[in-house]
Amino acid sequence: MSKGLVEKSDAILTLKGVGKHFGGLKAVDNIDLSIKKGELHCLIGPNGAGKSTIFKMIMGVYEPTVGEVFYNGKNITKMKNWDRANLGLSIKMQVPGVFGELSVYDNMRISAQKHMKSSERDEEIDNLLRFLDIIHLKYEIVNNLSHGQQQWLEIGMSLASKPELLLLDEPAAGMGPTETEFTAELVQKLNREGVTILFIDHDMDFVRKIAEKVTVLHLGKKFAEGTIEEIEANQDVVDIYLGNS
Amino acid sequence: MAIFELIYQFMNNFSFLILSAVGLAIIFGMMGIINLAHGEFIMLGAYITTLATASGVPLPLAILLAAAGVGVFGLIVDRLIINRLYGRTLDSVVVTWGISMILSQGILIIFGPSLEGSSTPLGSISIAGATYSTYRILLFFIAIVMLGIIYWLFMHTKFGLYSRATMQKHDIANTMGINTNKMYSLTFMLGAALAGLTGGLYAPTMAVSPTFGSAFLMxxxxxxxxxxxxxxxxxxxxGGVLGVVNSILDILWGTFYGRLGLLVVAIIVIRLLPLGFSGLVEKKLMRGRGI
Amino acid sequence: MRNLKMKLNTENVIGIGLFLFLFIYPLFVTPYQILNLSYFISMVFLTLSLSLIWGYGGIFSFGQAAFFGVGGYFYAIFTMNSGISTITPIGLLLGVLVGGLVAGIIGYFMFYGGINDVFVGLITLCITVSLETFMAQTAGSQWKIGTVGLGGYNGINGIPTISLGSFALADVNFYYFILIVLLVVYIGLRLFVVSRFGYTAIAIRENRERTKLLGYNVPRFQTLIFALGGALASLSGILYATWGGYMTPSAAGLTAATLPVVLAAAGGRKNLTAAMIFTFIYYWFSQTLSASGNEYALVILGAALILVILFVPEGIIVSLFKLGDNLFFNRKKATQVKAEGEFT
Known part of the structure; x- marks a missing residue:
């Protein structure tokens, strides 16, 4: 069951034997991961499985201790994080990465001005805010927004950078059912428009609803990979993760 | 002999660096507050010692009096002002600058441009034809003893345990029943007292004036x-590394290049190790424990 | 272009009012008062330089006084060695460039080295103190650059004023010259902070790591804005040197380094107009106090500083602007476009 309309061609992102060691602790241990263009891929795993650390290595916040990261076939292991962002990689982090003291418009502009001509910038921002249904909050200070609205704003900031690959760290965390529903639709809509999406989530209903492919991490290692049906049918996975929740 | 001169110079510079920095370091390390009035706290200590010795108090007692006096002063400043600024590093810079302005100008108004100082006690000793101040050699050992006492205080007392906990994770320390505000106040008082001690120790060696502290600032x-x-x-x-660099440059090219050398070392170190030597040591310790 | 439409609010009304006042001021006062105000204006550039890098770029620096010194000393050495008055405008421009370059080099080492926040403050403090210490010991005759002795603690005297052709800018002419420069710089900065670069600076101030992930080469922007601040501080030093005809180490020293911090913080560091106005108030106040021989001036100033940070941490003038907006312009959301400033 293919949910995306874009043809899944070559890998957009490849991790080869990537590991991150903090002292003797292997937070991520020898991971191979391949994300295809147009995919809607989910990382799951119990706390401490190394999911967020992988995101940080993809974005260049951490440098991997071992292994290499490729983006569109290009080795980006040692690339500065701002250069990665300019290649079309974008992240929405777990803790909202918005500028709380500034207005919604200011937040959007900071992201958009890097990737758009100033003549079309403000119109594009309005379009995105409409798409995210937060246009009425354009001049509100971000700290006054609800948690869900801040998450959407951050997705909006990512979109303003016209990303090819979007990393979402728990996009629906802390949201009510209606908000979660809206976020799920949003993520699917983006994916249909051609954005490759890799996301982390704990909410299995959410994952079941949107993910095409799921990778399970456990103790820093890749534990299983497959469609959501295969994963949920895998007794080992149920034991380490699903069984606990 | 050049070697004795170098050793003496090192002892001198090391104790000066350690004594001038330790109060500042404790307040900065534990509380994240940069105390720009640190030099003025040292100056206050020098005034207390000088005034006390002038009225007949023996020097060692006068020096302890300076530590106690400036410590109490620090506690008052903390309760009145600093405790409202915990966690606001940059604001604390501005505020402590204001405090230093009031202190140096206030002292100028009360005591005039300088105090009648006492001369350096204990005379000098002569090794291999050159003479060295005994008092300054004593200061080196005082600095070492003081580091030992601070080590004991932080590693082997309840205060030390609580304050290390507060430094690591102040919100968790709070939930575990440690009164972190009280810890901060005590830390600030300790840092101030050490500044006072330094002022008292150096009072007999330098001219005591409202700008006494500026020599210690850099x-x-x-x-x-x-x-x-x-x-x-x-x-x-x-203190050790800078002491060596400073001493060698002092002897080779004079005091000015010694001070300039400090600056160059600072810039190089922070370029290579943004967290300073502490960062390096902590990283090594983590590896050693296999974490 | 919606960016060029000016917003009616207290800040802009006061800003315009201030410049109008400064332009007609010489009609009513003595030459001595004009001279004083010229001095105040030359120091405003220094506060503006810190307001720019600290208030907008989030870079806390005690180094502005050092760049002030670099500018002043460079101008003195350059123009006095040439001895030709027509070269003075070139000295001014070159001095501004040199100040920017020096700041850029220092900034490069700091920001590409990952140094930030209070550590920038500490390093720049060390740099300022070293420069002051160095200049203060240059009294001997061996400390000469070309024909100009550095003069140690007493500094350099007899620095020429700026001449346009054969027309030397003195007294009222100098006043108007420096005032026009201020107006140009002020408008330039106001436009700058709503530009792309300005927005980037604000983003970096608010959250460095996040800004990197949005694709900005943060160290490069920090270095650039720090260089710009250095150039402005250098301009301040040059204007100061031409104003009095002298430049001393203490004018570029530790006390001078902290004053802009105090002025920007007390006035409102995230607002250029507020920092500028507070600088005028401070210099007027301190000169009035010291003219009356009041030794409590520094004590009062220190106390005022503490009270401002404790009770109006946003800054006095900024708080007054907000009050004015609420009273007269009935802006429900006076803060809504904080980052956009005037030209919304």
């Missing part, structure tokens, strides 16, 4: 920058 900041957040390991190590 060396103390450089030592803290190079040392990083750990007031004990960081400060000792950076």
């Amino acid at each position: 060396p103390s900041f450089v030592t803290v920058i190079v040392g990083g957040a750990n007031p004990l390991i960081g400060t000792s190590l950076s």
Whole structure:
């Protein structure tokens, strides 16, 4: 069951034997991961499985201790994080990465001005805010927004950078059912428009609803990979993760 | 003999760096507050010691009096002002600058441009044809003893345990029943008292005036920058390294290049180790424990 | 272009009012008062330089006084060695460039080295103190650059004023010259902070790591804005040197380094107009106090500083602007476009 309309061609992102060691602790241990263009891929795993650390290595916040990261076939292991962002990689982090003291418009502009001509910038921002249904909050200070609205704003900031690959760290965390529903639709809509999406989530209903492919991490290692049906049918996975929740 | 001169110079510079920096380092490392009035706290200590000795108090007692007096003063300043600024590093810079303005000008108004100082006690000793001040050699050992006492205080007392906990994770320490505000106040008082002690120790060696503290300002900041957040390991190590550099440059080219050398070392160290020596040592310790 | 439409609010009304006042001021006062105000204006550039890098770029620096000194000393050495008055405008421009370059080099080492926040403050403090210490010991005759002795603690005297052709800018002419420069710089900065670069600076101030992930080469922007601040501080030093005809180490020293911090913080560091106005108030106040021989001036100033940070941490003038907006312009959301400033 293919949910995306874009043809899944070559890998957009490849991790080869990537590991991150903090002292003797292997937070991520020898991971191979391949994300295809147009995919809607989910990382799951119990706390401490190394999911967020992988995101940080993809974005260049951490440098991997071992292994290499490729983006569109290009080795980006040692690339500065701002250069990665300019290649079309974008992240929405777990803790909202918005500028709380500034207005919604200011937040959007900071992201958009890097990737758009100033003549079309403000119109594009309005379009995105409409798409995210937060246009009425354009001049509100971000700290006054609800948690869900801040998450959407951050997705909006990512979109303003016209990303090819979007990393979402728990996009629906802390949201009510209606908000979660809206976020799920949003993520699917983006994916249909051609954005490759890799996301982390704990909410299995959410994952079941949107993910095409799921990778399970456990103790820093890749534990299983497959469609959501295969994963949920895998007794080992149920034991380490699903069984606990 | 050049070697004795170098050793003496090193002892002299090391104790000066350590003594000038330790109060600042404790306040910065534990509380994240940059106390720009640190030099003025040292100056206050020098005034207390000088005034006390002038009225007949023996010098060692007068020096302890300076530590106690400035410590109490620090506690008052903390309760009135600093405790409203915990966690606001940059605001604390501006506020402590205001405090230093009031202190130096206030002292100028009360006591005039300078005090009648006493001369350096204990005379001098002569090794291989050159004479060295006994008092300054004593200061070196006082600095070492003081580092030992601070080590004991932070590693072997309840205060030390609580304050290390507060430094690591202040919100968790709070939930475990440690009154972190009280810890901060005590830390600020301790840092102030050490500044007072330094002022008292150096009062007999320099002209005591409202600008007494300015001589300590640059060396103390450089030592803290190079040392990083750990007031004990960081400060000792950076005092040692800077002391060596400073002494060699002093002897080769004179005092000015000695001070300039401190600055260059500071810039190089922070370029290579943004967390100073503390960062380096902590990283090594983590590896050693296999974490 | 919606960016060029000016918003009616207290800040802009006061800003315009201030410049109008400054332009007609010489009609009513003595030459001595004009001279004083010229001095105040030359120091405003220094506060503006810190307001730019600290208030907008989030870079806390005690180094502005050092760049002030670099500018002043460079101008003195350059123009006095040439001895030709027509070269003075070139000295001014070159001095501004040199100040920017020196700041850029220092900034490069700091920001590409990952140094930030209070550590920038500490390093720049060390740099300022070293420069002051160095200049203060240059009294001997061996400390000469070309024919100009550095003069140690007493500094350099007899620095020429700026001449346009054969027309030397003195007294009222100098006043108007420096005032026009201020107006140009002020408008330039106001436009700058709503530009792309300005927005980037604000983003970096608010959250460095996040800004990197949005694709900005943060160290490069920090270095650039720090260089710009250095150039402005250098301009301040040059204007100061031409104003009095002298430049001393203490004018570029530790006390001078902290004053802009105090002025920007007390006035409102995230607002250029507020920092500028507070600088005028401070210099007027301190000169009035010291003219009356009041030794409590520094004590009062220190106390005022503490009270401002404790009770109006946003800054006095900024708080007054907000009050004015609420009273007269009935802006429900006076803060809504904080980052956009005037030209919304």
